[in-house]
Amino acid sequence: MPTREQRLLIIDDDEMFCHVLNRALTRRGYEVIIAHDAEQALTMAAQFSPTMATLDLKLENSSGLKLLPELLATVPQCRVVVLTGYSSIATAVEAIKLGAANYLCKPVDADDVLTAFERQDGDPDTELADNPPSINRITWEHIQKVLQEHDGNISATARALGMHRRTLQRKLQKRPVRR
Numbered sequence: 001m002p003t004r005e006q007r008l009l010i011i012d013d014d015e016m017f018c019h020v021l022n023r024a025l026t027r028r029g030y031e032v033i034i035a036h037d038a039e040q041a042l043t044m045a046a047q048f049s050p051t052m053a054t055l056d057l058k059l060e061n062s063s064g065l066k067l068l069p070e071l072l073a074t075v076p077q078c079r080v081v082v083l084t085g086y087s088s089i090a091t092a093v094e095a096i097k098l099g100a101a102n103y104l105c106k107p108v109d110a111d112d113v114l115t116a117f118e119r120q121d122g123d124p125d126t127e128l129a130d131n132p133p134s135i136n137r138i139t140w141e142h143i144q145k146v147l148q149e150h151d152g153n154i155s156a157t158a159r160a161l162g163m164h165r166r167t168l169q170r171k172l173q174k175r176p177v178r179r
């Protein structure tokens with residue numbers, strides 16, 4: 001039977017991702033439980049008392065950033081790694097400020113997740129980019145920052161950016177551009 005230190009809660013609305021990560025972590029000796037939304041996550045966290053959790057930043061009907069403080073209030077000893085396919089500097093900074101132990105960009109595998117849990121300190125030897133980010137990346141980062149300032153409200157963000165709400169929605173549905 002896994003020890004208490006090996007109890008992990010996966011919070012993600014992507015069922016296939018949950019299945020794959022669950023299988024990989026179970027094979028490594030972890031006791032894993034899965035939640036697909038915020039309400040289910042808080043209930044399971046209270047019952048299961050995990051010491052580790054992965055938290056998807058963009059859940060179907062809520063934000064992982066809004067869930068993070070509630071999750072940590074329910075299980076304060078839990079180390080949380082935020083996972084996202086929609087990474088931005090703004091959300092990474094907020095996740096860490098709200099108590100996340102780490103922040104990873106999808107796609108990730110079980111080894112990436114476990115390494116993120118193990119890392120306690122920053123790495124001063126992290127490579128710096130040779131080139132500045134592209135204009136498309138800067139645009140994506142700015143949209144994410146304004147969206148965060150408006151608590152995820154698409155209409156308010158669109159007004160602040162001076163664009164049509166549907167245009168903003170289309171931009172947000174695309175994966176973030178790489179450097």
